[in-house]
Amino acid sequence: MACMTDAMRDDPLDDFERRSITLEGATRNVYVMGTGPAVIVMAEMPGISPHVARFSRWVRDAGFTVYMPSLFGKDGAYPQAEEGLAVMQRACVSAEFRAFAANASSPVTTWLRALAAHAHAECGGPGVGAIGMCFTGNFALSMMLEAPTLAPVLCQPALPMNDPGALESPPEELAAVRSRLERENLTVLAYRFAGDRFCTAQRFAAYSEALGERFVARVLPDEAAHPEPPPFFARVVKSPHSVVTAHLIDAAGQPTVAARDEILAFFASRLKP
Numbered sequence: 001m002a003c004m005t006d007a008m009r010d011d012p013l014d015d016f017e018r019r020s021i022t023l024e025g026a027t028r029n030v031y032v033m034g035t036g037p038a039v040i041v042m043a044e045m046p047g048i049s050p051h052v053a054r055f056s057r058w059v060r061d062a063g064f065t066v067y068m069p070s071l072f073g074k075d076g077a078y079p080q081a082e083e084g085l086a087v088m089q090r091a092c093v094s095a096e097f098r099a100f101a102a103n104a105s106s107p108v109t110t111w112l113r114a115l116a117a118h119a120h121a122e123c124g125g126p127g128v129g130a131i132g133m134c135f136t137g138n139f140a141l142s143m144m145l146e147a148p149t150l151a152p153v154l155c156q157p158a159l160p161m162n163d164p165g166a167l168e169s170p171p172e173e174l175a176a177v178r179s180r181l182e183r184e185n186l187t188v189l190a191y192r193f194a195g196d197r198f199c200t201a202q203r204f205a206a207y208s209e210a211l212g213e214r215f216v217a218r219v220l221p222d223e224a225a226h227p228e229p230p231p232f233f234a235r236v237v238k239s240p241h242s243v244v245t246a247h248l249i250d251a252a253g254q255p256t257v258a259a260r261d262e263i264l265a266f267f268a269s270r271l272k273p
Contacts, residue, residue: 008230011050011076015057016068023114029075030115031068034060037128037271038119040067040112040143044134044155044242045091046084046232047073051245052133055260062264063272065123069115071096071108071136079246084232091135092161099135099159102166105142105173106159112139113146120148127151129267133245134158137199138168141188144177151270153263154190154207155243156199165202167210174210181214188215189266191259193240193247195222218262224255 016031031048039059043052048070056066072094073087092099096108116128127150130140137157143149159168167174181187188211192199207215225240225247233246240247244263248256 008078009050010078011053013048013053013076016053016066021069021115021118023118024111026111028111029070031056031070031075032066033057034063034065036063036065036123037125037267038067038116038123039064039129039131039151039267039271040069040116040119040140042069042112042130042132042136042139043071043073044136044245045072045158046079046087047071047077048075049077049079049230049245051230051242051248055244055248058260058264059267062268064129064267065119067115067119069112079230079232081231081235085236088135088236097135097159098168100162102160102163102168103170105169106139109139109142113143113149116143116146116149125271126273127271129153129271131155131263132157133242134198141169141177142173144180144186144188145173150184150186151267152188153266154188156192156196156241157190157203158198161198164200165206167203167206169210171210178211178214181211186214186270189218189263190215191218191220191243191263193220193222193225193243195239196241197239198237198241218259220255220259224249226256 072091097106127148129151131153132139133155140152222240229246
């Protein structure tokens with residue numbers, strides 16, 4: 001089994017270009033690296049961890065320009081339990097996120113859609129990819145309302161946190177996304193672990209009902225999750241959860257590595273025709 005030592009310390013992120021980008025009247029730090037079509041990587045709770053940065057580097061190595069916006073937490077921090085819980089609690093009451101509201105997209109997705117347009121203008125190509133994780137898991141779907149987003153990936157979408165069978169997106173948004181998926185022959189990739197208590201089977205069933213066969217679900221067995229994730233995931237999340245980051249086992253033949261490779265191939269198929 002691959003050792004997680006390299007990811008058990010803070011990541012300085014010094015191989016990324018840190019940009020201050022103003023869109024929709026709001027300014028955020030965005031970490032950028034690579035060349036090729038753009039892929040927007042949205043961090044899971046509690047922020048841009050070393051594991052999220054590792055995933056972004058894999059995206060870069062696959063031939064893409066990564067845009068990794070800072071949405072919450074301390075950038076590059078290794079996910080400790082108490083600090084991570086505090087970040088999550090602040091995000092839950094922030095006006096930018098709808099942690100407990102079904103049928104209401106988080107306001108921050110308006111900024112992220114503008115980022116997709118900005119990244120597409122900078123990088124060119126047929127469009128951009130987007131992957132959301134956990135707290136941001138559904139955001140890639142909301143970004144389908146912006147024309148450049150062609151390859152949405154939902155990793156363990158966790159919102160709304162108080163209703164395991166509900167969806168964050170309102171019905172009219174889901175209908176618009178489904179219409180576009182069918183019209184342009186696009187699909188949505190989605191991942192979860194079977195025993196994830198934040199992203200449940202009921203939620204994936206609701207997505208399937210809303211999006212039909214355009215929603216392509218992948219459910220990994222719990223035993224495929226790394227048994228020694230960082231403290232935040234071990235003590236706060238308390239279940240297999242982060243498919244391509246904290247619970248990924250970086251070794252050949254592992255289901256989580258296969259999921260990562262499928263995501264990279266999905267981006268290539270949509271963005272590098």
